[in-house]
Amino acid sequence: EVQLQESGPGLVKPSQSLSLTCSVTGYSITSNYWGWIRKFPGNKMEWMGYISYSGSTSYNPSLKSRISITRDTSKNQFFLQLNSVTTEDTATYYCVYGYKGDYWGQGVMVTVSS
């Protein structure tokens, strides 16, 4: 079974960049789709984007100018970078497997605060 684990800083200052890593075991990231979803305080969920088996990416237009999803196939990891963060980017960030979110990581809570 595929397993995903997010890692990264839990606190980021406003205007800086948020960088997270998703480490995958049990399945190669050169197959299928791998994405990022975030859950804001309260229950609102937002699909952020994904990287495909070929390395192509698709991003939520609301984030398009700030988001980048990349990967390192040698380490079976993929990454999220979100630039110019504000307090509105405070959320729990999840990496997911598959276009329909078959499996999710445990999530990492990121707070944007000075």
Place this chain on the structure above:
Amino acid sequence: DVLMTQTPVSLPVSLGGQVSISCRSSQSLVHSDGNTYLHWYLQKPGQSPQLLIYRVSNRFSGVPDRFSGSGSGTDFTLKISRVEPEDLGVYYCLQSTHFPYTFGAGTKLELK
């Protein structure tokens, strides 16, 4: 973006009972390939969301048959029968037919 209207926001239930959650989309979720990409998730307290139902009515691996999904076009329903304690949490629908993918606001299933 496709707006997903999920109701109710809160759903009190007795153990052993049956409940339904509705998800309505602002436009048809039938993809040009003929499939309808509407999925349901449950987030239990302290856990990550887990996939329950994909493409309207297909139960994901390991999901009990107490969970069933139905609907078409813009109107979809998740039914849970014989509710058990492990079914409590927040349920979400997600559409991945139209870009960007969008979620419903969530329905909290809790004990009466």
